[in-house]
Amino acid sequence: PPGMPSPNDRRYPIAVIGHGYHGLLTSSLTRVPGLVSIADVARTALQTPHALDTQRDGGPVATSYRLEAQIDVARSTTMPGSVLVLSLLVLIALFYPRGAPTALGAAVAVNLVEGWFPTGEAAPRVTLLGLCTLAGAMFGPVFFRKRLHLGVALVVLLGAYAVSMIIRPSTLSLAPIGPELTSRFFGVSNLLETWLLFPALLGGAILARRFGPLAFLAVAGLALATIAENALGSDGGGAIVVGVAFALLAVQLIGARMRYTLPALGVAALVVLALVNIDASVSGPDHLRGAVNGGFEGIANVAANRVPLAYDRAIEQWWLLIPGLAVVGVGAAVIRYARDRVERGVTVAIVGGLIASLLVNDSPGPVMLGGLAVVLAVEGGLLHRTLTVPVLRRLALPVPVTQEP
Numbered sequence: 001p002p003g004m005p006s007p008n009d010r011r012y013p014i015a016v017i018g019h020g021y022h023g024l025l026t027s028s029l030t031r032v033p034g035l036v037s038i039a040d041v042a043r044t045a046l047q048t049p050h051a052l053d054t055q056r057d058g059g060p061v062a063t064s065y066r067l068e069a070q071i072d073v074a075r076s077t078t079m080p081g082s083v084l085v086l087s088l089l090v091l092i093a094l095f096y097p098r099g100a101p102t103a104l105g106a107a108v109a110v111n112l113v114e115g116w117f118p119t120g121e122a123a124p125r126v127t128l129l130g131l132c133t134l135a136g137a138m139f140g141p142v143f144f145r146k147r148l149h150l151g152v153a154l155v156v157l158l159g160a161y162a163v164s165m166i167i168r169p170s171t172l173s174l175a176p177i178g179p180e181l182t183s184r185f186f187g188v189s190n191l192l193e194t195w196l197l198f199p200a201l202l203g204g205a206i207l208a209r210r211f212g213p214l215a216f217l218a219v220a221g222l223a224l225a226t227i228a229e230n231a232l233g234s235d236g237g238g239a240i241v242v243g244v245a246f247a248l249l250a251v252q253l254i255g256a257r258m259r260y261t262l263p264a265l266g267v268a269a270l271v272v273l274a275l276v277n278i279d280a281s282v283s284g285p286d287h288l289r290g291a292v293n294g295g296f297e298g299i300a301n302v303a304a305n306r307v308p309l310a311y312d313r314a315i316e317q318w319w320l321l322i323p324g325l326a327v328v329g330v331g332a333a334v335i336r337y338a339r340d341r342v343e344r345g346v347t348v349a350i351v352g353g354l355i356a357s358l359l360v361n362d363s364p365g366p367v368m369l370g371g372l373a374v375v376l377a378v379e380g381g382l383l384h385r386t387l388t389v390p391v392l393r394r395l396a397l398p399v400p401v402t403q404e405p
Contacts (some may be wrong), residue, residue: 006293008182010074011068016044016052024057024064030185031169034060034067037185070075070174076122077176081111082191082202082369083131086323089376094388097381101150101202102140104377107133108195109157112164114382115175129176147342151206154199155219160227161188161196165233187234188364193241194354195225196368198240199228199402200379201249201349205342208253216253224272237360245353251343259278259388320365323372330372335388343380350374 014036015024017152026034028050036052044051085107091101110132114125144150164171169186172178179189188196204219223246226232228239246270251261331351338344354371358364376383392398 011071013064014041016054019047019052020284021052021085022056023054024060026053026055028053030173032067032173032181032185033057033170034064035071035173035181035185046160055145070118071181073120073122073125074118074174074176074178075181077126078178078191080122080126081176082127082331082366082373084126084375085133086129086369086373088133088137093376093379093383094380095384096137097379097384098141099137100379101131101376102144102196103137103372105150105196106136106140107220109160111175111177111195112157115171115173115178116164116168118380120175125176125255147206148210151203151210154203155207155222158196158203158222158226159217162232165226166231186225187232188341189237189366190235190237190357190361191366191370193233193235193238193361194357194367194374196227197245197350197353198374199243201346201353202342202378204246205249205253205346206351214251216246237357239272240269240360241353241357244356245349248352249345249349252348253341255341299325320368324364324368327351327368327371327375328403329377330379330383331357332374333380337338337382339380341380346378347375350378400404 014025023035025036026033027038027040029037033055039340040050040052043049085104089100089103092103107129110129114128119185151386160171165187165360172188172192173186175192176197177189177192177195179185179187200219200223203225207219208216217336224242226241227235227242244265246260247264328351331347334347335344335351338347353366357367357371363369
């Protein structure tokens with residue numbers, strides 16, 4: 001790298017000669033065969049634990065070039081893909097809200113599939129993501145006529161992400177919506193974490209209404225493991241987000257008064273902290289546990305380092321405040337005028353989870369973009385009823401008829 005401040009977005013070729021190294025370099029810090037971190041170099045030179053390893057490969061140089069191209073494509077599809085999905089969801093929520101939940105579900109599913117098959121250029125992959133989002137809106141309500149079927153499918157989708165990260169951690173690394181491949185090489189990004197709140201919360205709420213508290217706890221545990229477990233999503237801030245969201249969802253689903261919210265959040269905090277400590281003791285250090293163990297001083301140091309980095313960038317990208325304000329407006333309207341307890345509870349949980357994410361994570365822009373997409377997927381046709389229908393009637397145009405599941 002040059003001896004001056006520069007973007008951390010370039011990769012450099014590296015080789016280890018001698019000491020029995022043959023094939024493709026692998027790193028426990030990146031979990032992407034062929035991609036290693038600068039932190040691996042000293043460990044390898046000193047032959048300390050967690051040094052670089054290798055795996056057999058008939059053409060490691062060719063594989064490295066192919067991986068470089070795949071990384072370039074993955075990095076260049078994240079923003080266009082997320083904006084395209086959000087734009088389509090705005091249109092779907094306005095004109096065909098019945099298809100909004102399955103539209104976002106299809107986008108989340110296709111993101112995983114494209115991670116398994118990281119071939120092609122950026123434009124075709126983004127186009128495929130958009131087309132599948134539209135197809136999910138058009139055909140999803142046909143396949144998932146009953147809300148229970150949708151709930152089961154969403155939980156299965158969440159489980160598919162967990163299984164994929166176990167079988168091949170690099171899957172999400174090369175997906176359109178995945179880690180930025182600079183400081184984070186595997187697991188879930190803040191944007192993907194926000195997207196995954198959708199199948200976790202809506203699927204958990206639907207199954208809890210049908211099968212009771214045990215189903216709720218099972219889905220909450222699956223969501224926490226998928227997003228935050230060190231061997232899976234490895235997002236320490238995501239553990240807090242999931243805990244807050246499911247605590248709020250539980251209060252809403254049982255119909256408890258608002259005064260029970262703080263006790264529920266306290267219980268969720270204890271459960272999350274206990275699970276994080278158990279996970280860290282089994283699978284290695286965790287940055288959330290490290291900050292908490294440092295007491296108030298440790299948390300203050302994390303805030304002092306992360307907050308300026310996050311919000312300086314957000315100020316430069318001021319336009320990202322627009323989806324943030326839309327989340328507040330649409331979320332508040334849905335909470336006020338929701339037609340049933342599931343719709344209201346999921347919206348309260350999503351808004352609460354987004355607030356927690358803005359406080360503990362360092363990517364407010366992606367959180368706002370993903371958060372608006374999630375809110376539009378669960379708003380239940382409110383925008384269609386209050387905006388689209390009155391405008392079309394005023395213009396004397398035919399009003400599309402839609403029926404919510």
